[in-house]
Amino acid sequence: MxxxxxxxxxxxxxxxxxxxxxxxxxxxxxxxxxxxxxxxxxxxxxxxxxxxxxxxxGEAERVGLKAEQDVVDMVKGVRREVWEERHARND
Structure with a gap:
């Protein structure tokens, strides 16, 4: 004490x-x-x-993330979307 x-x-x-x-x-x-x-x-x-x-x-399961590679793939996809959005505006 x-x-x-x-x-x-x-x-x-x-x-x-x-x-x-x-x-x-x-x-x-x-x-x-x-x-x-x-x-x-x-x-x-x-x-x-x-x-x-x-x-x-429970959010990982809800969005279908079951393994570490699923998270890596999701991050790559988000980065690709952001890159494409930024470059689409620069045309």
Whole structure:
């Protein structure tokens, strides 16, 4: 268990061991989440990443991407479309 003191401005210093466990460093942001009457502190970047992963869950299957090569082929196709669009305007 770690202890932190609140300053008169409502600030705390997160103990080094807790920062290490959260994977945060100077300038990073943390998020406070209320869950079952408790306040949980989390690495804001990791929460954003988890939310993005959840939002994209199932999208690869939905668009028919089953293997890494499918992704490579899709990227090549998009690049080809962009190239053709740019060059079509330059005629």
């Amino acid at each position: 770690e202890l932190a003191k609140i300053t008169t401005r409502g600030q705390i210093t997160i103990p080094a061991e807790i920062r290490k466990k959260l994977g945060v460093k100077d300038g990073d942001k943390v998020i406070f989440v209320e869950e079952n009457g408790r306040i949980i502190i989390e690495n804001a970047a990791m929460v954003a990443l988890k939310n993005a992963q959840a939002a994209f869950a």
